[in-house]
Amino acid sequence: MGKLDGKVAIVTGSTSGMGRETAYLFAKEGAKVVVTGRNEARAKAVVEKIKADGGEAIYVIADTTDLKSPQKIFDATMEAYGTVDILMNNAGMLSLAQFATCTADEFLTAINVNVTSAMLLSQLVAPIMKEKGNCHIINVASIVGWAAHWGFVAYVTSKHAMVGLTKAMANELAPEIHVNGICPGAIRTAMLDSVGGEDAFGPMIARTALKRVGEGSEIASVALFLATNDSSFVDGQLIRVDGGVDV
16 A cells, blocks of 8 residues: 555646656555646656556646646646645746846746745645645745755745745644645756756755755655655644755
């Protein structure tokens, strides 16, 4: 038996990187997984692999720059499975806009993608989870939600906001819903590659205890812990998965 047998899990931004590895692991542990992302070919590939490995999944094409996307994800989940037990708010974007030149549009887009869309989707699933009890919401923040050494203004602000959102939600939604967060450091993802890969994160990696980048699977294993009764006395916490960064 899997740790998530009989559960329905939404994992946003799960067509690549950390979200994809989490979708794979949740499905392996028995969950019916709702995969979301902007690229249909990649979404379809994730679902096909899950099914080929004996799991169950659907995909929803959703762009979280559009604040109507949470409703689309929720409606598709209800149509397919009629309930939800786990939500991992993983979808996000990287903004390299610096303080002096960041426009209002750039700033608000980062906030909407990284925070607002997560809040809206959480609001939609919360009534179902409150009624069921023993449900879990996992928010993906960042090490830059702790300290601003390795990020730019819109991204850093949005990830600090995600930390605050996680704590506020945990306070309001307990005890039926556990809300926790993960703060990744440098993880091998398409986002990391988009800004120069490991070379660009040399200073951060040098300040870690483990002296390497992390893998998406290492985020997934923490997400699984937070999605099960293994974390039954953990709530409102932000777990840093960063290789031991000295902040």
